[in-house]
Amino acid sequence: VLPVNTIETGLPKDWEVRHSQSKNLPYYFNSATKTSCWEPPSGTDVDKLKIYMAKFHSSPAQKQQQQPQGKIRCAHLLVKHNQSRRPSSWRSSNITRTKEEARQILEGIKKSMELESESEPISLGKLARTESDCSSARTEGDLGYFGRGEMQKEFEDAAFALKPGEISGIVDTASGLHLIERLE
Ligand SMILES: O=C(O)CN(Cc1ccccc1)C(=O)c1nc(-c2ccccc2)[nH]c1C(=O)O
Numbered sequence: 654v655l656p657v658n659t660i661e662t663g664l665p666k667d668w669e670v671r672h673s674q675s676k677n678l679p680y681y682f683n684s685a686t687k688t689s690c691w692e693p694p695s696g697t698d699v700d701k702l703k704i705y706m707a708k709f710h711s712s713p714a715q716k717q718q719q720q721p722q723g724k725i726r727c728a729h730l731l732v733k734h735n736q737s738r739r740p741s742s743w744r745s746s747n748i749t750r751t752k753e754e755a756r757q758i759l760e761g762i763k764k765s766m767e768l769e770s771e772s773e774p775i776s777l778g779k780l781a782r783t784e785s786d787c788s789s790a791r792t793e794g795d796l797g798y799f800g801r802g803e804m805q806k807e808f809e810d811a812a813f814a815l816k817p818g819e820i821s822g823i824v825d826t827a828s829g830l831h832l833i834e835r836l837e
Contacts, residue, residue, distance in 0.1 A: 660709070663701025668694055670702075670710055679710050707817065707837075721798050726837040727812050728778045728794035731787035732758050733829035742786035755830045758784075759823050763832060766820070777820060777834040786829060795836070808833070 662670060667685040672678075682689040693702055733740055733748045734755040740748040750758075762780055778793030785794050801809055808831065811824040815835035824831040 660705065661701045662705045663693075663698035663703075665694055665696040668697075670706070672710070679706065704818065721800075724798040724800045725812060725815075725835055726798045727796050727815075727833050727835050728781060729787065729789070729796060729808075729831045729833045730759070730762065730777055730781040730785040730794050731789075731829050731831050732784070733786040737786075737829040738827040743788060743790065744786055748786065752830070756823060759830050759832055763820070763823075777832060794834075798837075 662668070664670070664681065667683050669682055669684060670679050671682045671689070673680050678691070680689050680691050681693055683694070693699065731742075732750075732755040733742055734750050734752040735748065736752050737748065742748065762784065766775060766777065766780070776793075778795065781787075781790050781794030783790070787794065789796055799812075801813065803809070804812065805826040805828065807824055807826045811821045811831075812833050812835060815821055815833065817835050817837055819835055821831070821833040824833055
């Protein structure tokens, strides 16, 4: 098991996140200098800290407050094919690729994202802007918050099975084939 301090907090060396019971708020503590402060110290990678805090430090109340009751937020990349219910999109008025070709495209996109992970990982949203056949391409595939009963069943089941930050396998709906990333 990884010792705690190797989990990416984004904080500089010797700094850790602690929780103030009295104020029910997180604070930052430097175990070398024994100093503490309410704000992250300079040199903090705030993006990493934000993800760390969402995963390990938001209380149930904050979790609930973060997102509407029982809803999640996802981005997706849709590749349509000639069996899609509406085989047209902003990208192409008449989509003729086969379902198999659509699958190959998504396999390639998923692989390119896994390869990128060494350097700056490219996000699903950035790729959705140019590659997605969904009108949500213009918002980097972000669908906003949704609860159960709002999306096609296959899409909903795949999305709710994800943890925040996770990306689905290829999901097959009447609209086409999707990759889904759970954002919240
Ligand atoms: O399935 C259909 O008969 C037509 N649709 C549904 C649709 C059409 C326009 C806007 C939103 C949904 C789509 O093909 C479609 N589905 C989606 C979709 C599917 C699952 C989750 C999010 C979006 N986007 C689109 C789109 O054109 O932009």
